[in-house]
Structure formats: structure tokens, C-alpha cells
Amino acid sequence: MTVTFEGLVDRARALVRDGRRAILGIAGAPGAGKTTLAEELVAALAKTAGPEWVAHVPMDGFHLADVELERLGNRDRKGAPDTFDPLGYAALLRRLREDTDEMIYAPGFERVIEQPVAGTIGVSRATRLIVSEGNYLLVGTGGWEQVRPLLDEVWYADLDQQSRLDRLIDRHRRFGKNEHDAARWATGTDERNATVIAATRDRADLLVPAALIRGIGTPPPPP
Numbered sequence: 001m002t003v004t005f006e007g008l009v010d011r012a013r014a015l016v017r018d019g020r021r022a023i024l025g026i027a028g029a030p031g032a033g034k035t036t037l038a039e040e041l042v043a044a045l046a047k048t049a050g051p052e053w054v055a056h057v058p059m060d061g062f063h064l065a066d067v068e069l070e071r072l073g074n075r076d077r078k079g080a081p082d083t084f085d086p087l088g089y090a091a092l093l094r095r096l097r098e099d100t101d102e103m104i105y106a107p108g109f110e111r112v113i114e115q116p117v118a119g120t121i122g123v124s125r126a127t128r129l130i131v132s133e134g135n136y137l138l139v140g141t142g143g144w145e146q147v148r149p150l151l152d153e154v155w156y157a158d159l160d161q162q163s164r165l166d167r168l169i170d171r172h173r174r175f176g177k178n179e180h181d182a183a184r185w186a187t188g189t190d191e192r193n194a195t196v197i198a199a200t201r202d203r204a205d206l207l208v209p210a211a212l213i214r215g216i217g218t219p220p221p222p223p
Contacts (some may be wrong), residue, residue: 003209005216008037008155009044010038011206015152016128021099023150026133027204028081028157030058031168033213034133037157040216042131052126057096059134061107063088063116078114079193081136089134093150096123096130112176125223138200148203156204159213164194 015022024041028034038056045054062085063141069075074083092106108120121131136144137154148154159167168190202209 003206003212005040005044005212007050008208009041011153012041012129012131013045013049019128021097021128021130022152023093023096023130023132025137025147025151025154026131026157026208027135027137027154027200028133028159029164029197030135030190031164032157032159032219033164033167033216034135034157036216037155037208037213038131038133045129054122054129054131055121055123055127056125057092057106057121057130057132058109059084059089059132059137060109061116061118062086062092062120063109065115077189079135079146079189081139081142081193082197086136086147090146090150093132093147097124097150101125103177111171117215133159134213135197136200138203139196140200140203153205154203155206155208156201157213158201158207158209160210163214198222 012024015024026034026038035058038058042054042056051203063078064074064083064085066074066075066078069078069083074080077083092104095101095104102125104123106121107116107118107145109115110117119208132151137147137151139145140148165187169182173179
């Protein structure tokens with residue numbers, strides 16, 4: 001089956017049945033294009049269904065703050081599964097699924113300061129589809145096992161290794177790391193986390209192929 005972006009938009013839209021709120025998860029290793037895919041899906045759906053119909057609620061808002069990582073002695077492992085609050089994330093997903101509150105505020109993550117920021121994402125009662133992307137949506141231990149049952153589907157961003165590393169190093173550089181530190185973090189801490197995430201690939205409902213991911217967010221060629 002050929003996976004197209006238009007097909008993904010249709011599949012995401014179809015998750016909302018009988019008007020009930022649905023949650024789509026997008027998993028994948030660091031640098032795999034999860035955020036770009038989520039943002040493009042949300043933008044496409046908002047054009048046809050309206051901006052309040054769909055919302056992007058990333059998992060990254062549940063990073064533990066650096067002050068807590070320092071206390072735990074985990075600062076050099078930031079981004080590993082146990083440096084997040086999976087139970088807090090599951091609690092938010094559960095509240096979103098209950099669909100009883102007029103407004104729900106979710107935390108975001110500010111990459112410039114690399115810290116979670118409370119209350120930055122508002123989800124109104126009108127929202128029918130939540131797109132939530134993150135590394136560990138398919139992990140089955142450490143509290144993450146509570147996440148998967150709360151998601152209607154989980155797609156896996158299956159970007160090839162070299163493209164993913166190139167993107168990841170570039171992202172680290174754009175947000176303040178020098179060339180050496182960017183490469184060291186991408187091939188060290190991030191790569192260890194990527195191995196954990198890759199082991200969950202077969203649990204996904206859909207694999208989004210590398211060719212499609214590489215084309216998402218790319219400006220069209222000049223006429």
C-alpha cells in the first residue's frame with residue numbers, strides 16, 4: 001500500500017466517529033520528523049474542518065525540568081524514558097478522552113531554553129481530534145504502558161538513520177549547541193534512546209515511510 005500525505009489526512013479525519021473525540025499518536029526516534037508530520041496534519045485538517053476541530057498536544061511538555069533532573073542525577077540522560085512524567089501525560093490524555101471540560105490546558109516544551117512550560121496549549125470543547133507526538137508512545141514499561149490504551153491509533157515515523165541523524169544534529173545546532181556537542185549528543189544520549197524506540201516499531205498501527213517524511217514541510221520548487 002502506498003502511503004500518501006493526503007491518505008494520512010483522510011485516515012486521521014476518519015478516527016473521529018459519531019462526533020466523539022479521538023486521539024492520534026505519532027511515535028518515532030529523535031529527529032524522525034514527528035513534530036513536522038503532526039504540524040502538517042493539523043494544518044491540513046484545520047483548513048477543511050476549522051482551526052478548533054483539531055489540536056496538536058505534544059508529549060514533550062512532560063519532560064522533567066532540569067532542576068528535578070539535577071536532583072535525580074539524570075541531567076546527562078535528558079530525553080531518556082525515565083526523564084519524563086509518563087503518568088502525568090497519561091492523566092492528560094485520559095482527561096482529553098473524557099471530553100467533559102470546556103477548556104483543557106496542556107504543557108508545551110520550549111526548545112530555546114529546553115524546558116517544559118505549563119499551560120501553553122489550550123484545547124477547547126469543540127476540538128474533536130488531538131494529534132499527540134512523542135518518542136515513547138509505544139513503550140510498554142515504566143508507566144508508559146498507560147499511554148497506548150488512550151490513543152485511537154499510533155503511527156510510527158520511519159525515517160532512515162542517516163537522514164534522522166543529519167536532522168537531529170542540525171536541530172541541536174539551531175538551538176544552541178556547537179558542532180561537536182550537537183554530534184556527541186545525537187550519537188550518544190539520543191542514539192541510546194532511539195534504540196529503545198526502534199524496539200517498539202512493530203507495535204504501531206501504521207509506518208509512515210521515509211520518502212513521505214522527507215517531503216513533508218519541504219517548500220515547493222519554484223515555478
